[in-house]
Amino acid sequence: MKTNTIIASALALAFGCCSAFAQQAIFGGNEIVSPQRNENGTVTFRCFAPGAGQVLLTGDMLPTTKAETPYGTFDVPGVANLTKGENGIWEYTTPEMVSPELYTYNFIVDGSRALDMNNVWVNRDVATLTSVLLVPGERAELYDIKDVPHGTVSKRWYESKAAGFSRRISVYTPAGYEDSPRKRYPVVYVLHGVGGDEDAWLTQGRAAQILDNLIAQGKAEPMIAVFTNGNISQEAAPLENSMGYTRPTMALPRTMDGVFEEAFPEIVKFVDSNYRTIAKKQKRAICGLSMGGFHSLHISLNYPDMFNYTGLFSAAISHESDANAANDIYKDFDGKLARYFEKNPKLFWIGCGDTDFLYNANVEMRAKLDSAAYPYTYMETSGGHIWRNWRIYLSEYLPLLFKD
Amino acid sequence: MKTNTIIASALALAFGCCSAFAQQAIFGGNEIVSPQRNENGTVTFRCFAPGAGQVLLTGDMLPTTKAETPYGTFDVPGVANLTKGENGIWEYTTPEMVSPELYTYNFIVDGSRALDMNNVWVNRDVATLTSVLLVPGERAELYDIKDVPHGTVSKRWYESKAAGFSRRISVYTPAGYEDSPRKRYPVVYVLHGVGGDEDAWLTQGRAAQILDNLIAQGKAEPMIAVFTNGNISQEAAPLENSMGYTRPTMALPRTMDGVFEEAFPEIVKFVDSNYRTIAKKQKRAICGLSMGGFHSLHISLNYPDMFNYTGLFSAAISHESDANAANDIYKDFDGKLARYFEKNPKLFWIGCGDTDFLYNANVEMRAKLDSAAYPYTYMETSGGHIWRNWRIYLSEYLPLLFKD
Numbered sequence: 001m002k003t004n005t006i007i008a009s010a011l012a013l014a015f016g017c018c019s020a021f022a023q024q025a026i027f028g029g030n031e032i033v034s035p036q037r038n039e040n041g042t043v044t045f046r047c048f049a050p051g052a053g054q055v056l057l058t059g060d061m062l063p064t065t066k067a068e069t070p071y072g073t074f075d076v077p078g079v080a081n082l083t084k085g086e087n088g089i090w091e092y093t094t095p096e097m098v099s100p101e102l103y104t105y106n107f108i109v110d111g112s113r114a115l116d117m118n119n120v121w122v123n124r125d126v127a128t129l130t131s132v133l134l135v136p137g138e139r140a141e142l143y144d145i146k147d148v149p150h151g152t153v154s155k156r157w158y159e160s161k162a163a164g165f166s167r168r169i170s171v172y173t174p175a176g177y178e179d180s181p182r183k184r185y186p187v188v189y190v191l192h193g194v195g196g197d198e199d200a201w202l203t204q205g206r207a208a209q210i211l212d213n214l215i216a217q218g219k220a221e222p223m224i225a226v227f228t229n230g231n232i233s234q235e236a237a238p239l240e241n242s243m244g245y246t247r248p249t250m251a252l253p254r255t256m257d258g259v260f261e262e263a264f265p266e267i268v269k270f271v272d273s274n275y276r277t278i279a280k281k282q283k284r285a286i287c288g289l290s291m292g293g294f295h296s297l298h299i300s301l302n303y304p305d306m307f308n309y310t311g312l313f314s315a316a317i318s319h320e321s322d323a324n325a326a327n328d329i330y331k332d333f334d335g336k337l338a339r340y341f342e343k344n345p346k347l348f349w350i351g352c353g354d355t356d357f358l359y360n361a362n363v364e365m366r367a368k369l370d371s372a373a374y375p376y377t378y379m380e381t382s383g384g385h386i387w388r389n390w391r392i393y394l395s396e397y398l399p400l401l402f403k404d
Numbered sequence: 405m406k407t408n409t410i411i412a413s414a415l416a417l418a419f420g421c422c423s424a425f426a427q428q429a430i431f432g433g434n435e436i437v438s439p440q441r442n443e444n445g446t447v448t449f450r451c452f453a454p455g456a457g458q459v460l461l462t463g464d465m466l467p468t469t470k471a472e473t474p475y476g477t478f479d480v481p482g483v484a485n486l487t488k489g490e491n492g493i494w495e496y497t498t499p500e501m502v503s504p505e506l507y508t509y510n511f512i513v514d515g516s517r518a519l520d521m522n523n524v525w526v527n528r529d530v531a532t533l534t535s536v537l538l539v540p541g542e543r544a545e546l547y548d549i550k551d552v553p554h555g556t557v558s559k560r561w562y563e564s565k566a567a568g569f570s571r572r573i574s575v576y577t578p579a580g581y582e583d584s585p586r587k588r589y590p591v592v593y594v595l596h597g598v599g600g601d602e603d604a605w606l607t608q609g610r611a612a613q614i615l616d617n618l619i620a621q622g623k624a625e626p627m628i629a630v631f632t633n634g635n636i637s638q639e640a641a642p643l644e645n646s647m648g649y650t651r652p653t654m655a656l657p658r659t660m661d662g663v664f665e666e667a668f669p670e671i672v673k674f675v676d677s678n679y680r681t682i683a684k685k686q687k688r689a690i691c692g693l694s695m696g697g698f699h700s701l702h703i704s705l706n707y708p709d710m711f712n713y714t715g716l717f718s719a720a721i722s723h724e725s726d727a728n729a730a731n732d733i734y735k736d737f738d739g740k741l742a743r744y745f746e747k748n749p750k751l752f753w754i755g756c757g758d759t760d761f762l763y764n765a766n767v768e769m770r771a772k773l774d775s776a777a778y779p780y781t782y783m784e785t786s787g788g789h790i791w792r793n794w795r796i797y798l799s800e801y802l803p804l805l806f807k808d
Contacts, residue, residue, distance in 0.1 A: 033651070051514030053455060088515060110455030111492060114518045120528050120652060121643055127524055147646040150570065154558040157579075166554065175561070178678055239525055242551040247437070248524060274582055 032089060034118040035105075035133045041097025043133065046118065047107045050088025057082060059105025060388070061098050061133065082107075100137030101388060102206065104130035123204050125387075126195035127248040141213070142395050143206040148216035149175030153208050155198075155240075158270040160232075162263030168236035169267065170198045170227035172208055173275065174215055177224075184276045186402040187224045188309075189267070190394070191288025191295050194316075195250040197237035198229040201394075204387045210395050221402040226271055230288075230295055232260040255291060258327025261298045268306065285401045287311030287349070289390045290358070294318060298329055301336040304343050309401050311349040313393040314356050314385050317365045341374045347400055348376040351393035355384040436493060438522040439509075439537045445501025447537065450522065451511045454492025461486060463509025464792070465502050465537065486511075504541030505792060506610065508534035527608050529791075530599035531652040545617070546799050547610040552620035553579030557612050559602075559644075562674040564636075566667030572640035573671065574602045574631035576612055577679065578619055581628075588680045590806040591628045592713075593671070594798070595692030595699050598720075599654040601641035602633040605798075608791045614799050625806040630675055634692075634699055636664040659695060662731025665702045672710065689805045691715030691753070693794045694762070698722060702733050705740040708747050713805050715753040717797040718760050718789050721769045745778045751804055752780040755797035759788040 034046035047055050062078020082090035104123055107114045115122060116131040123130050136144040151174045160167045174185065190207060192200040201207040207225060214220035233254040235241050254260075272279040286307045288296040293315020300310040318330070341348075348369075352362040369376050379396060381389050438450035451459050466482020486494035508527055511518045519526060520535040527534050540548040555578045564571045578589065594611060596604040605611040611629060618624035637658040639645050658664075676683040690711045692700040697719020704714040722734070745752075752773075756766040773780050783800060785793050 047516065049514060049516035051457060052516060053514075109513050109516050109518070110453060110457075112451065112453035112456060112513050112518065113521050114513065114516065115521075115533065117517050117519075117533055118531075118651070120531055120533060122526055122528075122533065124524050124526075127522075129519065129521055129524060129526065145644055145646045147569075150561045150572075152558050152560045154556050156556045157554045165551075168554075240549060242549045247522070 032118045034116050035131075037098075037135065038093070042094045043098045043135070044091060044093040045082065045105070045107075045116065047082060047090045047109065047114075047116065048088055048118075049090055049107075049109050052084075052090070052110045054108075054110055055082040055084075055090040056080065056108040057092050057105060058108060059103055059130075059133070060386070061094065061101070061103040061105065061135075079108075098133075098135050100135045100140035102140055102143050102391065103133040103135070104204075104387075105133060106130055124248070125200075125204055126250060139392060139395065142210050143391060144213075145209060146213055146216070148212055150212050151175050151208060151215075152177065153202065156274075157236075158267065160263065161266060162259055163232050163235075165235055167229060167234075168198055168240055169229065170202055171271075171275070172202075172211055172225040172227075174211065174222040174224070176222065177276070181276075184278045185222060185224045186283035186285070187226060187271060187275070187277050188285040188287065188398065188401060189226045189228060189296075189307075191228055191230055191286070191292030193288075193290030193292050194255060195248060195252070196292075197231065197234075197248075198227050199237045201227050204390075205394065206391055207394060210391065211398065214395070214398055220398040223398075223402060224271070224275055224277060226267070228267055230260050230292060231255055232257075232263070256294065258298070258329035261295055261302065261329050262327065264295075264299045265303065265306070281305055281308045282346075282404070283308075283402055285309035285311070285347075285397075287313060287394070287397055288315070289313040289393075290316050290385065300345075301333070301340050302329055304336070304340040304345075308346040309349070309397075310345065310347070311351070311393065311397040312362075312365075313351050313390050313397075314353060314358055315350070315362065315365075316358055317361045337368075337374070338372070341372070346404070348374070349379075349397055349400065350376055351379040351381065351389065351396070353381050353383045353385065353389045355382070356389075357385055436522045438520050439535075441502075441539065442497070446498045447502045447539070448495060448497040449486065449509070449511075449520065451486060451494045451513065451518075451520065452492055452522075453494055453511075453513050456488075456494070456514045458512075458514055459486040459488075459494040460484065460512040461496050461509060462512060463507055463534075463537070464790070465498065465505070465507040465509065465539075483512075502537075502539050504539045504544035506544055506547050506795065507537040507539070508608075508791075509537060510534055528652070529604075529608055530654060543796060543799065546614050547795060548617075549613060550617055550620070552616055554616050555579050555612060555619075556581065557606065560678075561640075562671065564667065565670060566663055567636050567639075569639055571633060571638075572602055572644055573633065574606055575675075575679070576606075576615055576629040576631075578615065578626040578628070580626065581680070585680075588682045589626060589628045590687035590689070591630060591675060591679075591681050592689040592691065592802065592805060593630045593632060593700075593711075595632055595634055595690070595696030597692075597694030597696050598659060599652060599656070600696075601635065601638075601652075602631050603641045605631050609798065610795055611798060614795065614802065618799070618802055624802040627802075627806060628675070628679055628681060630671070632671055634664050634696060635659055636661075636667070660698065662702070662733035665699055665706065665733050666731065668699075668703045669707065669710070685709055685712045686750075686808070687712075687806055689713035689715070689751075689801075691717060691798070691801055692719070693717040693797075694720050694789065704749075705737070705744050706733055708740070708744040708749075712750040713753070713801075714749065714751070715755070715797065715801045716766075716769075717755050717794050717801075718757060718762055719754070719766065719769075720762055721765045741772075741778070742776070745776070750808070752778070753783075753801055753804065754780055755783040755785065755793065755800070757785050757787045757789065757793045759786070760793075761789055 036044040057080045082092040119131045121132040157166045238248045293312040440448040461484045486496040523535045525536040561570045642652045690700045697716040
């Protein structure tokens with residue numbers, strides 16, 4: 001097809017280099033491969049920085065260490081020096097194979113943190129941008145896009161009476177949902193941590209991939225998953241907010257004033273009205289990480305007929321009764337805990353990393369449960385308050401749901 | 405609420421600085437505001453680069469120019485020098501106010517292209533990452549998130565017989581779609597350019613915002629919009645592909661071999677089966693940019709009973725008859741054009757920039773239409789083959805649809 005071949009070639013040529021057409025769309029960049037997974041399991045990182053005096057790599061695929069640089073001491077999860085090579089390209093190859101996992105990393109070019117511009121996979125964690133490396137295999141196989149039926153992921157708005165404005169949720173409906181119009185599904189509500197939003201579990205959390213893969217393997221029941229936004233003062237993730245752009249922050253107001261938890265039934269009602277759910281406790285689960293674990297705990301205790309499964313992932317657990325609590329949601333913790341367990345929930349699941357700064361709070365919580373002989377399942381992993389653990393906890397939690 | 409205040413503070417503190425908890429999730433970064441829109445309409449950009457010898461800004465808010473640097477000559481759309489200030493923070497303020505528009509930009513730190521790490525708004529255009537600045541106002545008001553009812557945006561998979569595997573589309577359903585279960589809607593199909601995918605119009609194109617705002621203003625009819633993936637050899641956008649990650653490229657195979665266009669009815673059928681559409685020509689539109697304009701043209705001509713509205717945005721127009729065409733889709737162009745216009749389509753819309761490298765191809769196409777007195781609407785804008793123009797064309801095209 002002569003004519004079209006010429007057009008295709010012209011288009012490719014026109015965009016092959018950003019210098020060719022200053023007034024055309026900017027494409028191109030350097031044809032550098034980074035990160036490059038090598039056959040022996042090591043990974044090579046490359047950065048084009050012809051004028052730089054130093055290029056560092058920092059990322060969680062490297063051992064944790066302190067890095068001395070001309071610009072100060074960097075205490076980061078792993079730092080390595082790249083070596084300057086031909087044509088201004090700096091390079092670093094890991095000395096050993098990199099284990100299967102989803103990693104995030106940055107370069108530091110002359111003291112300036114930078115993304116890997118040759119890697120289009122970028123994560124945002126609150127206000128921090130990082131490049132992403134996925135080494136599939138073992139657990140990380142669940143985080144990869146596989147040739148399996150894929151669910152639908154929607155960004156949807158609901159009217160929040162509690163907030164007084166529309167708010168955004170992300171909704172995963174499993175493969176087959178649209179083709180089986182009479183089938184109804186259980187629902188898991190998955191809550192983010194402080195500074196996060198309704199996108200967090202779908203980006204760093206790889207929740208859609210985990211659900212697709214576990215369901216395809218027959219390990220998890222086909223289910224709807226709802227990813228809420230726990231920042232009741234906001235409509236949505238920062239770039240989806242009509243209130244004007246503000247830099248994402250850990251210091252949002254009203255994240256733990258109880259209104260989000262108190263108003264949670266309005267979300268459940270919306271989901272039950274808009275999706276083919278099985279609208280009863282036996283087919284509802286909730287879980288959350290950090291602040292989302294705190295939210296999940298208080299929602300479960302205050303609405304003990306709503307969820308049969310509760311998962312606390314590195315939860316910011318508050319279990320002290322406080323008579324002066326501003327919101328009734330947080331009052332009478334011990335009494336609510338007793339009434340919650342009287343109703344025999346199917347699963348109360350706790351996961352925590354052994355170096356998590358919330359480890360002791362979780363130890364205390366388990367001691368409280370033990371002393372009253374309340375049944376729960378506990379998983380302890382290595383490491384701290386990190387997404388690696390939260391992906392593991394979600395992967396362990398989902399197969400336990402809705403089996404009866 | 406004492407306990408929760410302490411927890412909230414502890415969480416904020418723990419994540420306030422990435423050096424505090426090397427084994428905790430990485431948050432933090434520098435508390436630098438960039439870009440900063442100043443009261444007088446200028447914009448200030450800031451970059452933390454303590455060890456750098458030179459920091460440049462390049463972006464389409466600056467006049468096009470050639471930049472001489474120690475690392476070579478950069479022929480880019482605008483370059484400015486940042487000035488090193490206190491604490492390693494480099495800064496540049498535009499000399500004049502920046503007009504309303506959605507801009508993309510990069511820093512160049514000692515010759516290394518970098519994102520603005522203090523700006524979480526990142527665009528991917530094929531393989532190129534840029535930071536984004538939106539200055540609302542005038543036309544760009546349509547690209548902003550406003551306090552109006554928002555449609556739902558879904559990522560959905562359909563079985564493609566033509567491709568032999570599942571493929572991904574993005575679907576916009578207008579606000580109110582879910583609340584009016586008996587109402588049916590017209591559909592516009594919106595096609596991307598070479599190297600793009602089903603995400604492109606929703607990111608750089610701001611299509612969901614444009615639709616939300618035009619519909620809320622009563623300027624466009626409530627409609628469903630479908631964003632296809634025109635790369636028939638691929639399942640989905642690069643990071644959503646089970647075929648393994650490959651760097652996004654302009655040189656994908658089979659983008660113009662006719663199979664995508666030939667198989668387009670399978671997408672229309674899927675949409676008509678899965679959404680409450682008005683499944684007839686009078687309520688269907690198609691449009692596309694660059695390669696997507698080429699696709700839109702050939703789909704319209706080969707299926708003249710399918711679309712009543714066709715929009716070609718900076719289209720890679722091929723209108724030469726070719727008896728040796730590999731695919732019948734491209735044969736008998738003039739005959740198909742005649743039969744297409746015999747059926748009196750409501751709108752044949754062409755938009756092109758006056759410095760677009762495809763400008764002459766569009767001049768020739770219009771000459772051909774003129775010579776046969778085929779009716780069409782034409783819009784010429786300044787500038788080249790760029791997203792600014794494609795957002796304008798979409799904003800002009802949508803209000804013309806489905807008014808009868």
